Amino acid sequence: MSHDFLSIYFAKSLEYVVAVGYLLLFIPFWRYVQGGRPAEVPAGADIRRPAEDFLRVRAPATARPAMAVRPAGATAPRPTAGWFHLPAGYLLHPGHTWARLDADGLVSVGVDDFAAKLVGPGRVDLPALGDRLAQGEPAAEIGHDDRTVPMLAPVDGTVVAVNATASEKPDALEDPYGAGWLFKVKPSHLAADFRQLLADAPARRFLEDAGEEIAMRLSPGLATVLQDGGTPIHGIAQALAGDDWDQLARQYFLT
Amino acid sequence: MASPATATLSPARAFIREKIFLGMDLKDYLKSNLTAFNIVSAIILAVGIPLLVIRFAYGLGATTNLSQTAPWGLWIGFDMMTGIVLAAGGFTIGATVQLFGLHDYHAIERPAILTAFLGYVMAIIGLLADLGRPWNIVMAIFNYGTASALFEVAWCVMCYSTVLFLEFTLPASEWLGLKRWQAIMKKALIALTVLSVMFSTMHQSALGSLFLLAPTKLHPLWYTPFIFIFFFISAIVAGLCMVIVEGALSHRAFQSLVDHHVDMDKLTIGLGKAAAIVMFAYFFLKVQGVIDGHAWGLLLTPYGALFLVEVVGFVLVPSLLFAWGARNRKVKVVRFAGAMGVLGIVLNRLNVSVIAFNWNQPVRYVPSWMEFVVSISLCLIGVIAFRWVVYRMPILREQNARAAH
Numbered sequence: 269m270s271h272d273f274l275s276i277y278f279a280k281s282l283e284y285v286v287a288v289g290y291l292l293l294f295i296p297f298w299r300y301v302q303g304g305r306p307a308e309v310p311a312g313a314d315i316r317r318p319a320e321d322f323l324r325v326r327a328p329a330t331a332r333p334a335m336a337v338r339p340a341g342a343t344a345p346r347p348t349a350g351w352f353h354l355p356a357g358y359l360l361h362p363g364h365t366w367a368r369l370d371a372d373g374l375v376s377v378g379v380d381d382f383a384a385k386l387v388g389p390g391r392v393d394l395p396a397l398g399d400r401l402a403q404g405e406p407a408a409e410i411g412h413d414d415r416t417v418p419m420l421a422p423v424d425g426t427v428v429a430v431n432a433t434a435s436e437k438p439d440a441l442e443d444p445y446g447a448g449w450l451f452k453v454k455p456s457h458l459a460a461d462f463r464q465l466l467a468d469a470p471a472r473r474f475l476e477d478a479g480e481e482i483a484m485r486l487s488p489g490l491a492t493v494l495q496d497g498g499t500p501i502h503g504i505a506q507a508l509a510g511d512d513w514d515q516l517a518r519q520y521f522l523t
Numbered sequence: 524m525a526s527p528a529t530a531t532l533s534p535a536r537a538f539i540r541e542k543i544f545l546g547m548d549l550k551d552y553l554k555s556n557l558t559a560f561n562i563v564s565a566i567i568l569a570v571g572i573p574l575l576v577i578r579f580a581y582g583l584g585a586t587t588n589l590s591q592t593a594p595w596g597l598w599i600g601f602d603m604m605t606g607i608v609l610a611a612g613g614f615t616i617g618a619t620v621q622l623f624g625l626h627d628y629h630a631i632e633r634p635a636i637l638t639a640f641l642g643y644v645m646a647i648i649g650l651l652a653d654l655g656r657p658w659n660i661v662m663a664i665f666n667y668g669t670a671s672a673l674f675e676v677a678w679c680v681m682c683y684s685t686v687l688f689l690e691f692t693l694p695a696s697e698w699l700g701l702k703r704w705q706a707i708m709k710k711a712l713i714a715l716t717v718l719s720v721m722f723s724t725m726h727q728s729a730l731g732s733l734f735l736l737a738p739t740k741l742h743p744l745w746y747t748p749f750i751f752i753f754f755f756i757s758a759i760v761a762g763l764c765m766v767i768v769e770g771a772l773s774h775r776a777f778q779s780l781v782d783h784h785v786d787m788d789k790l791t792i793g794l795g796k797a798a799a800i801v802m803f804a805y806f807f808l809k810v811q812g813v814i815d816g817h818a819w820g821l822l823l824t825p826y827g828a829l830f831l832v833e834v835v836g837f838v839l840v841p842s843l844l845f846a847w848g849a850r851n852r853k854v855k856v857v858r859f860a861g862a863m864g865v866l867g868i869v870l871n872r873l874n875v876s877v878i879a880f881n882w883n884q885p886v887r888y889v890p891s892w893m894e895f896v897v898s899i900s901l902c903l904i905g906v907i908a909f910r911w912v913v914y915r916m917p918i919l920r921e922q923n924a925r926a927a928h
Contacts, residue, residue, distance in 0.1 A: 275817060282814045290807040297846065301799050304850035372789065428786065454786070 351479040352381040354472055355445050359465035362474070363404070363420035363522040366445065367465060374452045375423050379410060382478050383419065384444040387517055388503025391416060392438055394430040394451055401425055401453060403461050406523060408450050410441070412506075417514050418523040423461040425453030478520060482508075542698065545914060564903055571900025574893050579652040586893045593881055593888035600877035601898045602649040604730060605869050606642050608754075608761045612769070613639025613687060614716075614723040615762030621716035627793070630785040631770050633694055633918045635762075637909060638769055640687040645905045647684065649897070672732040679726030686718045698916040727758035734875065742879035744821050744830040747812040750875075756805050757868055763798040764841075764864030767791055771858050773909075773919065780919045788854045795849040795857035798864060802842035809834045826879060833874060837867025 358366045364383035368376045390412035401407045406418035429452040434440045441448040455461065466474050485508055505513035544552040578586040589596045616635040619628050651657045663677035693712065696705040708715075731754025734741050747753070774787050813819055813830075821827050841863040848856030877888070913919060 279814055279817050283811055286807060286810055286814060290804075294803065297803055298800065301796050301846045301849060304852065 352385065352475040354380065354475055356468070358445060358471070359422065359462060359467045360471040360474060361403075361420055361422035361465055363422075364478075364520060365407075365419050365422045367422040367462070368445075369458070369462075370452070373454075374428060375425065375455045375458065376449045376452050377407070377422055378444055378449040379408075379419055379441065380475065381444050382475055383410070383517075383521065384441040384448065385503075386482070386505045386520060387411060387417065387441075387513075388506065389439045389441055392435045392441065392450065394432075394435050395427045397427055397430060399427045401427065403457075403464065411514065411517075415514050417517045417521055419450075419521055420523065421453075422465055423453060423455050424457045425455040427451050428454050542915060564907060567896070567903055568900055571896045571903070574897050575649075575652050575900065578897065579657075582655055583653055586891070586897070588889060588891045588894070590886075590888070592884055592886065595876055595880060596888055597877065597890045597894045597898050598649065598653045600873045600875075600880075601869075602653070602901060603646055604872040604876050606646040606649070606901070607730060608727065608758050608868055608872055609765050609865065610639040610642030610646075611723065611727060611758040611762030612766040613642075613690075613762070614719045615759055616766055617690070617716040618720050621713050622720065625793075628790060631766055631790060634769065634773055634913075635766050636687065636690050637694075637912060637918055638765065640684075640691045641905045641908050641912075643680070643684045643687055644908075645901045647680065648904075649901050652897075672729055672736060675725060675729040676733065679722050679729055683719065683722035683726055686715055686722060690715050690719065694912075694916040694918055723758070724755060728752065728755040730754055737880075740881050741875065742821075742826050742882040743816050743818040744813060744826060745875050745879045747816050749808075749812060749815070753805075753808060753812065756801065756808065757871055759801050760798060760805055760838075760864055761868040763794050763801065764861045764868070767794050767798070767858060767861030768865055770794075771861075773913065776910075777913055777919055780913065788852075791854050791857050791861075792849050792852055795845045795860065798861070799842050799845035799849060802838055802845065802864065806834060806839045806842060809838065826882060829874065829878065833867060833870050837863055837870055841867060 354360065354366075358368050358380075360366055360380055364380045364386075366378050366380050370376055387410050390410065393409040393416055395401065395407050399407075401421040401424060403422060403424050404420050407421035408419050409416035410419060411417050431440070431447075431449050431451060434448055434450055465471075482504060486504075505516045509516040540546065540548065545555075547555060574586060583589050583598065587596055587598065589598075612635040616628055616632050619625050620632045651660070654660060660677070663674060664681070666674075668674045689708065690712065693705065693708040696702075696708060728751040731751035734746065734750050735748065738746055770787060770791065774785070813822070822831065841860040844856055844860035844863070848854070848860060881888070
């Protein structure tokens, strides 16, 4: 038996059993290896909670048919609704920067639609790789020519990637949530930081509030006129305040 | 980059000062080399290099315990088989980045290629000292013994070393400022990677094919007609494990040289996932090898115990550790499994070519102290050469990387 050349049927059956056994085991093994936590554990975070919990992402509003049929007497939609959009999964800092948790555990950061339209295409100054950022502290700058306005970091962390395209082609900010992302950070206090940010309905309301305020500045009462769907053009701040556009922007960006 | 003191020197001296002495003059440079590691290395090499010269001049008989019945000792089992398999990281990561398009791993591609290149150079230097008439090695180019496994080995070594050298000229030309060559090599890199995968696949498996010539000499637990496939798959395991271990060591040792952020933890976990899957498959193939050789009855012998240590202890266990570590993002566990994987492959190559080879001979081969010193010296020269290159050439950093902003 120790080195038995005659046991060919036994050996062959054993080979088939091992081969089939391997294939059956390989499936759960593969799933086990590929599974696990999708993101790195943020310091101080509850590791059992999936990333979605941090984001508080819910089904999109279109899934709620009750919204489509408005009962009589309900509040009319605000005229500034739809001026500035915000996709699902993005969290807003009150300084008009957004944060998005990516599948690899990094947090992408950019400026929101309001900030992009307020300042308009121009210059973008990004932080350096390896810079340590703190939530609420200036991280990047946007502006025109020689004048820029700081934008606040929405989360704490270390800069691990910057979007060189955004600084080279400032019209990347036309798509502030896509090609116009500014940098990525390896977050250090993700859970705590995300609790400070606005998501979903509060975030949209925040943008609408900012839009309404701007509309009032453009022309008192204008907001109601614009119900026909007109949306503000890029570079509102310059249109409103001329050379003092940066002072105006700073009010909104809290810098 | 030139230091103020360099500005007044002649171009040749300025080159030596900036490129060779790291911006120091000779006195400071020599002083900077007085470290504990260098002193220990110097002592080992003071013994090892003369032994290598003696081996070259007087042959294997003068410096080893090899005999006509045991002609394959450490010079094959460690210097050649292990040296080559641990160099497999070059083609594994090269293919990952250039062919599979996983560009995240680009940060570890150059160190892996450098390790592979130095591994091959050390194996060749060792071989030239080992061979009785080394000048006859060129005959492999002119004699087409296509039925010989050694013919394939010789051609693959020549071709793959050339490809690795060409890949290495990319950082070297950046270092020397040869912009034209650098531009050519950057374009050629993908073609070179294809060639490197081809030649190393053939070479790793051809080393296994050598054992097809000696079915009765190798213990049945290790011998199988599929041994060349095992050699190739275990080379991928070794490549992944070596890159994990070497990446952890070099990013720690040369941290000051890394000028861009590399998330080594993420890369390590990615490599760990790949290693878990490959080792899992390799384990079952080894089991099939035993069944196919009808050798299961030998598992209860001392050789069987050694086989189980190798296959369960250093293949299955690290595979499960990789899986658990990668799933739970425990980088230290993945690194530990990587070190186990490297040891497992070293053990496999030593088992196949030394310990379980000629297993039924009455007189066993035990290496002499000189063989150990020569093998350690070759490894040490490789490590020192790696460090020398990393301190000078853009291996862990990239000179032409796009500015951050």
